[in-house]
Amino acid sequence: MSLDFNNYELLWPTELFVAEGERILRVTGRAWEEQAKWLLTEAFAGTTAVADFEESPDHNDDPFASTGVWGSSPAGARVDWFTELVNRASELRHAAAPRPYWPQRRGSGLSSDDRTTRDARQDFARLIGDLARDGYLVEVFGEYCVDDHDDLPDASELIERRLGIPGLWPLAPETWDEDTFYGLIEVFHDLVSRPRKRWFHSYSNCGWHHSEFHNGPARILYRGKVNELLREAGIEHELAAEGEDLGRLVAVTDDARSALVHQALNDSAPDITARVRHAIALFRGRDTTVESKRSAIVTLAGILEERRALLKDKLGKDEGALFEIANRYDLRHRKADQRGDYDEAFLDWIFWWYLGTVELTNRLIASRTAG
Numbered sequence: 325m326s327l328d329f330n331n332y333e334l335l336w337p338t339e340l341f342v343a344e345g346e347r348i349l350r351v352t353g354r355a356w357e358e359q360a361k362w363l364l365t366e367a368f369a370g371t372t373a374v375a376d377f378e379e380s381p382d383h384n385d386d387p388f389a390s391t392g393v394w395g396s397s398p399a400g401a402r403v404d405w406f407t408e409l410v411n412r413a414s415e416l417r418h419a420a421a422p423r424p425y426w427p428q429r430r431g432s433g434l435s436s437d438d439r440t441t442r443d444a445r446q447d448f449a450r451l452i453g454d455l456a457r458d459g460y461l462v463e464v465f466g467e468y469c470v471d472d473h474d475d476l477p478d479a480s481e482l483i484e485r486r487l488g489i490p491g492l493w494p495l496a497p498e499t500w501d502e503d504t505f506y507g508l509i510e511v512f513h514d515l516v517s518r519p520r521k522r523w524f525h526s527y528s529n530c531g532w533h534h535s536e537f538h539n540g541p542a543r544i545l546y547r548g549k550v551n552e553l554l555r556e557a558g559i560e561h562e563l564a565a566e567g568e569d570l571g572r573l574v575a576v577t578d579d580a581r582s583a584l585v586h587q588a589l590n591d592s593a594p595d596i597t598a599r600v601r602h603a604i605a606l607f608r609g610r611d612t613t614v615e616s617k618r619s620a621i622v623t624l625a626g627i628l629e630e631r632r633a634l635l636k637d638k639l640g641k642d643e644g645a646l647f648e649i650a651n652r653y654d655l656r657h658r659k660a661d662q663r664g665d666y667d668e669a670f671l672d673w674i675f676w677w678y679l680g681t682v683e684l685t686n687r688l689i690a691s692r693t694a695g
Contacts, residue, residue, distance in 0.1 A: 327408055333369040333419035340544050341367045344520075345410035349403075355521075360406050362522055366458060369419040373409075380405040444557035445497035445505050451549055452495060452512060459519040459534030460542055470528045486511050506561075506573055506610065509550055513563060513571040518542040543571065561610050566590075568601040574608040581676060588679055591686045596627050600682065607675050617671040624678040631685045638688060646681060649674055 334341060341363075348359045364373045380402040455461060466476040480493040487507045500508070518541045519534030551562040561573045567589050577585070585604055592600045606612065607620035628635065628646060635643040
């Protein structure tokens with residue numbers, strides 16, 4: 325079988341689609357088909373992928389199959405189709421904004437600058453509306469049903485418990501100040517949860533009901549969509565994907581520094597991991613201050629002090645230069661004779677230098693252990 329991917333546009337991160345697809349392929353019995361259709365509905369633009377899946381013949385007609393999607397008879401083309409799609413997901417195109425139409429090309433339509441500066445609050449409210457429609461808030465907010473709708477929790481109260489601000493549901497983006505907007509971005513990161521199953525309740529046209537929730541895939545998807553929204557709006561913050569500040573807004577950095585943060589968070593030894601996470605969270609938070617940046621640097625300096633013998637062994641007498649900065653400037657000991665008349669940019673420089681050195685020592689220790 326060979327799929328034509330030209331008509332498929334992936335809305336999800338490739339890795340997330342593959343992970344959920346592989347999980348579905350491990351589902352026993354015939355329940356996998358409904359879960360596969362729901363995944364295709366969510367993960368792809370339009371309905372083409374779902375239609376192609378449904379048109380693929382399935383020769384596994386044994387209603388008592390319980391040994392996996394393969395059942396007790398030949399797998400059938402439908403399983404083959406879905407398996408190939410998952411295995412070749414890296415070849416799929418991602419959905420993107422359409423190329424400019426005639427009015428934009430002629431200069432008489434909405435300009436790119438207008439699109440960049442559009443109200444991010446309205447875009448965020450629409451995103452939450454889409455997620456709510458697809459059942460991503462059902463686990464915490466409940467779900468209306470004509471047969472049972474008396475015990476739904478108060479969504480506004482649930483948000484107020486976390487954010488301390490009343491009356492935020494239903495969403496009214498025109499009333500938000502900046503702190504409320506950013507607070508809601510962080511709150512909903514912790515509230516979303518993807519339903520892996522759904523069924524249609526036809527009585528009184530009640531609608532779709534959702535179940536089997538999992539917050540991991542939902543949060544990955546949420547971070548991707550929110551960070552894209554923030555980039556398009558020119559907001560230089562993003563939701564952290566790892567670390568002590570997971571799901572909180574942090575300053576955007578370039579790819580190299582993002583890679584350094586990832587390595588430091590994941591490759592540090594257990595005895596320093598908590599301190600590395602804390603230092604990074606102190607430094608990159610949206611509400612970071614000069615004092616929190618100093619504290620982050622002091623934390624990293626403490627780790628390097630513990631590894632001073634290793635640095636001296638590898639760098640010789642030059643290792644002293646690392647600590648001279650922290651000791652002579654108004655960072656660690658805070659003495660009267662220390663220098664304090666420097667720009668805040670100095671703190672950024674020394675933080676990344678120290679974090680890079682911590683990562684260097686991680687690699688030196690790993691290589692010594694391996695040897």
